[in-house]
Amino acid sequence: MKQRAETVQAIVSKITTMEQAFRYTVDLTQKQGGKTVAASGLTSDEVRFLKKACETFQLELLDFPLKLHAGGIHTSLTPVDWGIAETGTLVIDSSSEDVRIATMLAETHIVVLPASKIKPDSESLEAELNAVLMADTPSYYAFITGASRTADIERVLAIGVHGPQELHILIVKEDRE
Amino acid sequence: MIKTAQDMKSYKKQLKEALSDQFLRAALDNFYTAYRENRPAVYDGIDFEGIKKEIAAGKDGALPYLEDLYEEFKVHAETAGAKVHIAKNAQQANEIITAIAKENHVEKIVKAKSMTAEETFLNDHLEKEGFTVTETDLGEWIIQLRKEGPSHMVLPAIHLSRHQVGDLFADVTGKKQNSEDIDKLVKVARQELRPTYLAADMGITGANFAIAESGALGLVTNEGNMRLVTTMPRVHVALVGFDKLIPDLRTMLRILKVLPRNATGQAITSYVTWIKGAVECGASPSNRKVMHIVFLDNGRLALAKDPVFSPALRCIRCGACANVCPVYSKVGGHKYGHVYIGAIGLILTLFYHGIENDRVIVQNCINCQACREVCPVDIDLPHLIKKTYRAVLDQDGKTPAKNLILSRVMKNRRLFHFILRQGYLAQKPLAQKGSMIRHLPNFFEKRHGFRSLPVIAETPFRDQWKHLRKQVVRPKYTVALFAGCAVDFIYPEHARALLTLLERHRVQVEFPKDQTCCGLPALMAAEEETAQEVALQNIRAVQPENYDYILTLCASCASHLKHNNSKIFKKNSGWLGKLKEFSDKIIDFSSFMVKVLDVSSDEFKATHKKVAYHAPCHLCRGLQVTTEPRKLIQLAGYTYVRSKDEDVCCGFGGSYSIDFPEISAEILKKKLDNVEDTPAELLVTDCPGCVLQLRGGMDKRRGKIQVKHIAELLAETVF
Numbered sequence: 088m089k090q091r092a093e094t095v096q097a098i099v100s101k102i103t104t105m106e107q108a109f110r111y112t113v114d115l116t117q118k119q120g121g122k123t124v125a126a127s128g129l130t131s132d133e134v135r136f137l138k139k140a141c142e143t144f145q146l147e148l149l150d151f152p153l154k155l156h157a158g159g160i161h162t163s164l165t166p167v168d169w170g171i172a173e174t175g176t177l178v179i180d181s182s183s184e185d186v187r188i189a190t191m192l193a194e195t196h197i198v199v200l201p202a203s204k205i206k207p208d209s210e211s212l213e214a215e216l217n218a219v220l221m222a223d224t225p226s227y228y229a230f231i232t233g234a235s236r237t238a239d240i241e242r243v244l245a246i247g248v249h250g251p252q253e254l255h256i257l258i259v260k261e262d263r264e
Numbered sequence: 265m266i267k268t269a270q271d272m273k274s275y276k277k278q279l280k281e282a283l284s285d286q287f288l289r290a291a292l293d294n295f296y297t298a299y300r301e302n303r304p305a306v307y308d309g310i311d312f313e314g315i316k317k318e319i320a321a322g323k324d325g326a327l328p329y330l331e332d333l334y335e336e337f338k339v340h341a342e343t344a345g346a347k348v349h350i351a352k353n354a355q356q357a358n359e360i361i362t363a364i365a366k367e368n369h370v371e372k373i374v375k376a377k378s379m380t381a382e383e384t385f386l387n388d389h390l391e392k393e394g395f396t397v398t399e400t401d402l403g404e405w406i407i408q409l410r411k412e413g414p415s416h417m418v419l420p421a422i423h424l425s426r427h428q429v430g431d432l433f434a435d436v437t438g439k440k441q442n443s444e445d446i447d448k449l450v451k452v453a454r455q456e457l458r459p460t461y462l463a464a465d466m467g468i469t470g471a472n473f474a475i476a477e478s479g480a481l482g483l484v485t486n487e488g489n490m491r492l493v494t495t496m497p498r499v500h501v502a503l504v505g506f507d508k509l510i511p512d513l514r515t516m517l518r519i520l521k522v523l524p525r526n527a528t529g530q531a532i533t534s535y536v537t538w539i540k541g542a543v544e545c546g547a548s549p550s551n552r553k554v555m556h557i558v559f560l561d562n563g564r565l566a567l568a569k570d571p572v573f574s575p576a577l578r579c580i581r582c583g584a585c586a587n588v589c590p591v592y593s594k595v596g597g598h599k600y601g602h603v604y605i606g607a608i609g610l611i612l613t614l615f616y617h618g619i620e621n622d623r624v625i626v627q628n629c630i631n632c633q634a635c636r637e638v639c640p641v642d643i644d645l646p647h648l649i650k651k652t653y654r655a656v657l658d659q660d661g662k663t664p665a666k667n668l669i670l671s672r673v674m675k676n677r678r679l680f681h682f683i684l685r686q687g688y689l690a691q692k693p694l695a696q697k698g699s700m701i702r703h704l705p706n707f708f709e710k711r712h713g714f715r716s717l718p719v720i721a722e723t724p725f726r727d728q729w730k731h732l733r734k735q736v737v738r739p740k741y742t743v744a745l746f747a748g749c750a751v752d753f754i755y756p757e758h759a760r761a762l763l764t765l766l767e768r769h770r771v772q773v774e775f776p777k778d779q780t781c782c783g784l785p786a787l788m789a790a791e792e793e794t795a796q797e798v799a800l801q802n803i804r805a806v807q808p809e810n811y812d813y814i815l816t817l818c819a820s821c822a823s824h825l826k827h828n829n830s831k832i833f834k835k836n837s838g839w840l841g842k843l844k845e846f847s848d849k850i851i852d853f854s855s856f857m858v859k860v861l862d863v864s865s866d867e868f869k870a871t872h873k874k875v876a877y878h879a880p881c882h883l884c885r886g887l888q889v890t891t892e893p894r895k896l897i898q899l900a901g902y903t904y905v906r907s908k909d910e911d912v913c914c915g916f917g918g919s920y921s922i923d924f925p926e927i928s929a930e931i932l933k934k935k936l937d938n939v940e941d942t943p944a945e946l947l948v949t950d951c952p953g954c955v956l957q958l959r960g961g962m963d964k965r966r967g968k969i970q971v972k973h974i975a976e977l978l979a980e981t982v983f
Contacts, residue, residue, distance in 0.1 A: 095534070154546040157462055157496070174532040181537075184544045187495045191488060209517050216538075217513050220478035225344045225541030225552070227494075232532050235488035237450060239403035239419060241426050242295060245450040248402055249457065250488025250534070 088205050088258070092175030095233025096246055097254045108199050108257050109137045112164045115195065115255065117144050121161025125149045125189045128166040137164075153188040163193035163251075169212055170205040170258075176232040177256065178212065180219065187227060196234075196251035201259045266413035268602045268613075268621045275599075275624045276926075282595040283926060287425045289594070293934075295422065296593035297909070299584075302529045303638075312640070315521055320642035322515050323578040327568040333476040333509040334559060340479025344541020346555040354384035354616075357560050361386065361468070361501055362393050364556050368499050370395065370465040376483075376490035377401035378470025379417055379581055380503045380560055382603050383616055386468070397468075398460050400489035402453050409436060415597030417605050418527045418583040423596050457489070467493035471504045472523070472580070473516045474557070480540035481557065482516050484523060486533045494539060498548035501556045502539075506564040507577040519580055522640040526582040563615045572651055573615070578641035579608050585635035585645055590913045591628055594930045601625065607635035607645040611652045619659050626653045628924060630917035630931075631788060633885035647831060654790035666919075670786060671794040677780040677801060681724075684753045688720040695719040700963050712922070714929035715960030718754050725756035729775045732763055739772035741860065744811040746802075746825070746850075748818035749781050750952035758817050758952060761979035762853065769861050773815075778805035782821040784828070785918055792832050799829050800839060808846040813860070817853050817975055819951035820918070823886025826850045852883060853950055853975055854892035863899060868981040870901035875977065876944035876969070877904060878935065878958060879911040880951035893950055893974055900978045902946070908938040914949075916957035932961045939969060950974045 089099045102108055116124055124146055126137055134148075141148045149156045165186060169178035177198055181187045190196055206212050209230075219226050235250030246252065269275035282288060326333060338348040351357035365373065373395050375381065387408070390397050399408040403421035407414060409432055414420030421429070430443025433452045442448055469490055473482030481502055483490055494500050510516060524530040545553040568574055586592045586606030601609030602621040610629060613622040626649060635645040657663065673680045694701045700716040725747055751758050766773060783798035802825075806814060816822045826847045833839060857863050875897050883889050890911075897904045915921060915931030935958070939947050947958060947969050959971035 091531075152546050158458070176532060182543055184495065184546055187491070191491050191495060209520065213513060213517060217478070220475065220480045220513060220538060220540060223340075223343045225543045225555075226480070226538065227540075227543045228538040229491070230532065230536035231534065232536075233534050235486070236534050237402045237487050238528070239401070239406070239421055239487075240424075240429050240446050240449055241291065242298070242419065242422065243426075243446045245447050248450055248454060248487040248489070249400065249492055 088170050088172040088175060090175075091172065092233070092256055095175055097175060097233050097256050099256045099258065102257045102259055105133055105199070105259075106136070108164065108197070108259075109133075109140050111255070111257060112137070112162055112197055113140045113144055113146060115197070116146055116162040119161070119195060121146070121194065123147045123149055123156065123159055123161045124164065125153050125156070125160045125162070125193065126164040127183070127186050127189050151185050153185045157188060157192055160189065160193045162195045162197060163189035164197045164199070165189050167198045167200040168204065169215070170200045171207075171209055171212065171230070172205050173208040174232055176209070176230045178216075179229050179231060181227045181229045182225065190229070190231065191250055193251050195253045195255065197255040197257065199257050199259060201261065203261060265411065266602060269624050270620050272624055278599050279595055279924070279926060282599045283930060288423055288596050291422060291425070292593045292596055295587070299529065299587040306525045306529045306531065310521065310525070312522070315518065316640050316642045319519055319522070319640065320575070320578055322510075322518070323641060324575070326509065326511055327574055327577060330506050330509055330565060330568050333511060334506065336476040337474055337479050337509060340477070341541060341557060342479070344479060345552060346479070346541045346557055349556065349558045351558050351560050351562070353562050354560070357384045357503060357558055357562070358386055358389035360558050361503065362390065364499065364501055365390070365393075365395060365466055368466065368554055370499060372460075372464045373397045373466045373468060374461055374464040374493050374497065375399050375404070376467070376469040376485070376493040377404045377420070378468070378503055379604065380470045380505050381468065382414060383562065384503070384560065386503065398457070398464075400457050400461070400493055401487060402450065405453060405457065406432065413598070413603060415605065416583055416586060417581050423598065461492045461496045464497040466499035466501065467497040468501050468503065469493055471502050471508055473519070474504050474509045474559075475511075475513055475516060476509055477512045478540060480538045483535075483537045483539070484520070484533050485535045485537070486528070488535060491535060491537060494537070495545075496547065498545055499554040499556075501558060503558050503560060505560050506568070507579070523580055523582055526584040526638065526640045567615055573611070573648060575643045576608065576611050576615075576648060578643055579612075580641055582640060584638045584640070588634040588638045590632060590634065590915070590931050591630055591927055594927050600628065607649060608643070611645070611648050614652050614655060619656055622652065623656055623660070626656055628927075630913055630915070630920045632881040632913035632917065634881070634913070637885050647828075650787060650790050654792060657790060667789050667791055670789055671791050674781055674783075674786055674794050675797050677778065680780065684720060684749070685724070687753075688722055691719055700960070702963065711925045711929070714925060714964060715932065715957060716963040717960055718956055720753055721756050723756070725752045725759045726775065726777060728756055728760075729777075732760065733773075733775070736770055736772040738770065740770045741812045742772045742774070742810070744806050744808075744814045745773055745775050746779060746782070746806065746814050746816040746821060747775070748816060748821040748952065750956065751817050755952050755955065755973065758973045758975050761973070761975040762817060764979045765857070765975065765982055768867070771861070774811070776806045780805070782818075782824050784820055784824040787824070787828060787832065788918055788920070795828070795832055799832070799843065803839070803842050803846055806846065808842070808849050811849060813851045813856065814846065814849045815851055815853065815856050817950070817952065817973065819852060819880035819883035819886065820953055822850050822852045823882035826887060852887055852889055854883075854896050855887075855889050857896055857978075858892040863896070865899045865901065867983060868899065868901040868978070869983060871981055872901070872903050873946060874905045874942070874944045875902040875946045875948055876907045876939045876942050877910055878914060878939075878947060878949040878954055880949055880954050881913050883950055884911045896974060896978065897948065901981045902977065905942045905944050907942045907944065909935070914954045914957045916953045918953060921957065928957075932957055936961050936965065936967065940967060944969055946977065947971045948974045948977045
């Protein structure tokens with residue numbers, strides 16, 4: 088997973104706790120000179136923790152709906168439903184508009200991927216994906232592999248066109264007690 | 265605006281312009297080489313041949329049921345809050361979309377790249393209706409600003425240089441741009457377009473897939489603009505061709521294995537997105553997206569039922585048929601398609617944009633088979649291009665003089681061979697000395713003078729045969745030699761070299777006298793009926809039941825006789841059995857020597873002369889013979905040296921080099937440059953047509969490398 092994701096310019100790190108993910112987010116935002124952080128899919132305790140971490144460094148943790156901050160999201164931190172090792176792909180249920188905005192409009196996108204959620208290839212996710220698509224409810228589902236890219240000018244690869252300019256993957260290794 | 269040539273004279277003028285555009289030539293050359301070099305690594309560990317057959321079978325299975333798939337899709341998508349429409353043609357699609365925009369009080373529209381919207385000229389329509397439309401894919405935005413059409417289905421602005429883009433962006437932003445820095449140019453698009461997404465009322469996209477069993481759309485993208493187009497505005501309209509309907513997710517995942525690989529050399533694109541129904545949307549008063557899906561027919565439903573052309577609907581728009589096309593690589597997409605570009609464009613244009621836009625461009629196929637080989641859905645593109653040309657001729661109700669003469673002459677072998685013999689007398693004054701005509705008489709146009717031409721043999725092989733035939737006692741194999749016109753009338757020495765090589769192998773060779781042209785030139789001129797007639801003449805002449813093999817020195821004859829005859833006869837033709845027997849026995853020279861006779865290096869004296877090899881299109885792709893000729897060069901005591909792009913066409917293509925000499929010359933130049941970059945003293949190939957082209961070009965440029973048929977090469981070192 089790590090290797091395949093790195094070949095598409097994602098930056099991959101291993102962590103063991105959510106606190107590490109929050110620290111990573113705050114550090115990176117500060118290093119890049121960003122002022123704002125958006126986060127989705129966190130428990131209320133986690134939100135409190137992240138908010139505090141942000142405040143320490145004078146960063147703003149944006150509140151929902153993110154649409155109101157659409158022009159000004161520096162870093163986003165989102166969970167991932169699955170990973171696909173074969174291609175270094177992240178699978179994210181993006182039916183919530185906040186998740187979409189966080190994953191599309193941020194300059195830097197950080198994801199937290201539990202190691203146990205990594206599947207070998209897209210075929211082994213077929214049943215899970217189909218279950219979502221077959222439901223009668225609307226859905227927006229995404230495979231994300233690396234940062235946004237283009238080769239439209241002279242076929243030169245350029246990273247960060249319309250989507251995030253950087254993609255960071257934090258793989259959480261669960262305790263094996 | 266797209267200006268596709270409607271007559272040959274203006275087309276030739278356009279081609280000339282394209283061929284003299286130095287930036288375009290360099291850009292396309294680099295792309296052509298890079299794409300083909302990178303491709304094998306991307307397919308490492310993937311069974312391309314297997315998967316393409318699977319996809320093709322899946323697509324074919326679905327085509328008769330497109331309307332059922334549509335109904336199934338509609339039910340599921342509408343249950344999830346979308347509204348699904350059918351548009352019979354382009355005009356109707358544009359009107360439906362306009363109506364949706366008006367109904368929702370839309371002013372500003374953002375668009376993601378969609379070939380289907382290009383097909384209907386949707387932007388023009390919406391702008392006339394007073395809407396502001398902004399393309400957001402970088403390449404599409406660039407060509408929209410320049411008021412051009414795309415020149416490639418995946419890389420729409422590949423014809424432009426960074427400097428042209430830099431100047432354009434300077435105009436747009438009112439600030440000078442550093443054109444050398446492509447990263448910065450890309451960021452200009454990011455900055456300029458960001459506010460546009462946020463201000464837009466409606467987003468328009470295409471879709472790569474419409475999954476019937478769930479009612480979800482599948483979209484495959486890289487830049488991320490499509491995701492913004494489908495997220496920020498309150499209305500989303502997807503314009504989708506009927507051919508994008510597939511039964512299930514599994515089908516999509518299978519196609520996803522090859523689509524990005526073939527299109528851009530990626531294992532997967534940055535984004536693959538599924539959208540089903542009216543998703544959450546804060547900009548909409550109901551908090552739900554206003555979601556419409558418009559399915560475009562525009563001839564597709566009729567095409568799906570067409571016994572000949574339905575495979576064209578398998579196309580997944582990867583663009584690879586342009587990427588590997590030697591003609592595209594010389595002239596670019598604006599001269600090689602209308603809206604749809606490349607080999608598939610030459611076909612679809614007739615059905616989607618009418619005969620006037622296809623009449624001329626459809627003739628510009630050299631039949632090298634590169635597109636057929638690379639196509640991930642197994643469309644026999646060169647074959648369908650000729651079928652399309654036939655349809656053009658039929659619709660026009662005219663037969664070009666060339667076709668009339670060709671059919672008349674080819675059906676009558678005696679007349680045909682009489683004319684070839686007269687050719688020897690006619691050209692005699694032109695060939696001052698030796699076997700080449702270097703200067704064409706004045707009534708030929710200058711552009712035909714890119715190669716010297718061979719002289720027609722004084723005594724064709726058929727007249728030499730009675731002196732050459734040898735009776736073999738207890739032969740191991742009895743073989744009919746199918747000479748083909750070029751060996752028979754221009755290069756009888758190739759056949760004599762073959763006889764020398766076979767002497768020690770107890771092969772009884774016969775030359776069935778009434779054999780005639782293989783029929784390929786007729787098929788290339790879309791004269792299928794003549795090709796059928798000639799095929800039957802050859803069966804009667806050769807009588808395949810009498811031989812173990814039908815051996816030919818010409819890759820084009822071999823490939824035509826092996827594969828095309830089964831395509832041009834009706835499935836219920838009484839001749840199919842005989843045709844199959846004939847084609848099963850066809851074998852090319854190199855395969856016969858290596859696989860049947862199993863020749864060894866003991867038969868040859870070593871010279872270690874360095875030999876480069878040109879792989880004829882109809883051998884390496886037509887018959888999939890690739891290792892045998894190279895092995896044979898080494899067995900015969902030569903040192904084989906690899907040159908760049910060995911398997912790229914030499915530019916001959918039979919009558920192609922007469923119809924499009926300016927392109928043929930450019931393809932040939934590249935080929936010879938590549939060979940001259942090696943230390944080779946000799947260039948060999950196994951097709952007399954390629955010999956004609958390569959030898960003629962080498963002579964014209966006064967090159968030192970000798971060009972030979974591989975049989976001649978072997979005859980020189982055989983003990």
